[in-house]
Amino acid sequence: MAAILIDIDGVLSVSNEPIPGATGAVRRLREAGHRLRFLTNNTTCPRARLTELLRSKGFDVDEEALQTAPRAAARTLAGRRVLALTMSAIVEDLKGIELVGESADAVLLGGADETEETGRVFSHMNLARAFAELEAGAELFCLHRNPWWQTKHGPLLDSGAYVAGLEYAAGVHATVLGKPSSSFFAAALEALDSDPGQALMVGDDLASDIRGAQLHGMRTVLVRTGKFRPDVYERSGIRPTVLLSSIADLPEWLATAR
Numbered sequence: 099m100a101a102i103l104i105d106i107d108g109v110l111s112v113s114n115e116p117i118p119g120a121t122g123a124v125r126r127l128r129e130a131g132h133r134l135r136f137l138t139n140n141t142t143c144p145r146a147r148l149t150e151l152l153r154s155k156g157f158d159v160d161e162e163a164l165q166t167a168p169r170a171a172a173r174t175l176a177g178r179r180v181l182a183l184t185m186s187a188i189v190e191d192l193k194g195i196e197l198v199g200e201s202a203d204a205v206l207l208g209g210a211d212e213t214e215e216t217g218r219v220f221s222h223m224n225l226a227r228a229f230a231e232l233e234a235g236a237e238l239f240c241l242h243r244n245p246w247w248q249t250k251h252g253p254l255l256d257s258g259a260y261v262a263g264l265e266y267a268a269g270v271h272a273t274v275l276g277k278p279s280s281s282f283f284a285a286a287l288e289a290l291d292s293d294p295g296q297a298l299m300v301g302d303d304l305a306s307d308i309r310g311a312q313l314h315g316m317r318t319v320l321v322r323t324g325k326f327r328p329d330v331y332e333r334s335g336i337r338p339t340v341l342l343s344s345i346a347d348l349p350e351w352l353a354t355a356r
């Protein structure tokens with residue numbers, strides 16, 4: 099029996115459409131007695147809604163089993179004055195943070211999504227405001243720093259590009275609150291009462307999922323779905339414990355691998 103941490107976007111679904119065989123795989127993993135936790139850097143959808151979406155697509159998940167980057171931010175930044183450049187939808191998951199427009203202790207960057215709200219949140223005016231706060235001494239945090247993600251229309255620019263831009267302009271380094279930060283993996287293992295050595299991370303992202311989990315001492319499963327690209331994989335030099343076609347193959351691999 100293993101503790102299994104499963105990335106959502108690109109592993110269970112792409113643009114909210116389930117990957118073939120994924121719902122059955124989650125069910126079989128539970129039936130085999132594995133303990134599951136779902137880890138996502140999704141920064142555009144509140145946790146309750148994300149749970150509803152997954153359930154509506156046939157995934158057997160409850161809200162408590164979902165670990166999201168905004169909830170990690172709420173824990174880390176509780177009680178602080180924060181200028182948050184995030185989608186309005188996730189504000190309900192930032193409870194406990196004092197959201198302000200100026201004189202901030204911290205600047206928090208969320209992720210982009212496929213709607214036009216992204217253009218407003220990451221407008222030049224807002225990024226310039228964030229830069230001014232950083233110049234005045236605020237600390238920079240981000241929910242993730244992904245440069246792009248996979249949509250059904252192809253790769254789309256993500257907010258990691260804006261994080262890097264603010265770091266460059268203000269001469270600071272951002273603290274990542276979601277994957278691949280070690281604290282995010284540690285919180286997931288604690289929730290499952292597992293050590294890294296007994297745990298498995300399943301993901302489609304070489305840097306955030308695979309490398310991040312390896313640095314935290316975990317075994318890893320890379321899937322050839324979502325943002326997986328054979329050429330990028332070959333060049334990366336990053337090697338998971340196993341490379342599978344999709345999560346649909348995971349129950350069988352676990353049953354036979356020793």
Ligand SMILES: [Mg+2]
Binds near residue numbers: 108109301324
């Ligand atoms: Mg992913």
